[in-house]
């Protein structure tokens with residue numbers, strides 16, 4: 119039997135006492151037993167937890183192991199074994215305990231269209247070994263293979279079926295830099311539209327055809343991510359918080375599944391979020407989500423506001439902002455360029471900061487960044503490199519570095535910090551110059 123661990127290993131959803139371990143076996147048709155181990159050291163001399171999981175064909179031979187009883191804010195190493203074959207080892211890390219004031223080092227990535235470029239940025243992200251990695255959506259793109267691309271994605275057709283989505287995820291995970299990023303740190307991913315279909319909202323057109331497609335896409339997403347919960351009845355519970363001591367409450371949002379004509383989040387998710395925003399005792403309230411949050415007026419012919427972003431739901435955005443007075447941070451993606459700005463209420467109060475990650479590989483649109491900057495005084499930074507966010511939240515401040523590479527059409531680009539910003543809870547200040 120060839121080594122079945124070709125898609126790599128991953129961990130995610132860190133809590134103070136545990137994480138989820140993930141792998142998916144390839145080349146099998148029958149159920150298989152998979153042994154797993156967690157150790158304190160990367161040579162597995164001190165194995166402190168182990169067990170056996172069952173990889174089932176119905177779940178594409180994916181394995182999601184819930185490990186409990188770990189120490190808080192601690193590095194662990196894990197691996198799998200099946201049929202005499204060993205997986206690569208991964209490094210993970212638990213969250214700190216509820217009263218911890220320890221800073222949290224995080225990275226955020228998004229938008230990784232396979233045909234558009236190499237995942238060099240992920241290699242650099244992996245080298246940073248952050249405490250946690252957030253993925254802000256567009257992990258895959260559902261489109262058919264284009265005539266021209268930096269590399270060839272599988273399958274050739276647009277993905278609409280469970281088999282198609284599974285093959286698309288497997289194609290993306292054939293990239294060793296993406297596998298390295300998963301093996302380097304625990305992930306907390308959120309999805310945007312392309313994990314299912316371009317610009318879909320909620321239940322789409324309501325047809326059985328669309329709902330079957332969405333259920334297939336959600337199942338394949340689960341099968342390839344280290345998530346705590348399984349899909350059920352065609353849905354998947356994605357909004358959740360991951361809390362790091364009294365320093366940061368990372369609130370991962372679902373801007374697709376419950377979206378409707380007058381809501382980005384749906385009533386239940388909004389109520390959950392508003393309650394937590396108002397009541398959380400932690401220093402930083404961090405929204406982990408895909409879409410440009412602050413107002414972005416694009417000069418030129420109408421429409422000047424992008425209705426697909428939060429500018430399409432200004433009332434709901436205002437209700438979220440009414441729940442905070444400061445210390446709000448929003449992490450976003452989607453637009454394939456990097457932005458940073460202040461979050462200002464309609465009453466003129468600066469309550470936080472938004473950091474928009476560019477893209478790991480997806481091509482940027484033709485956009486007039488400087489023109490948009492000039493038309494929006496609260497927006498303070500624009501950059502067109504591919505890259506990711508690298509940040510630290512602490513009791514004193516919240517820092518974000520925009521990390522970028524000069525090219526993705528060939529391998530090997532070095533990474534550098536393009537700009538770095540800091541906030542103490544109101545507006546942002548550039549600190550790299």
Ligand SMILES: [Fe+2]
Nearest residue numbers: 229256452480
């Ligand atoms: Fe994207």
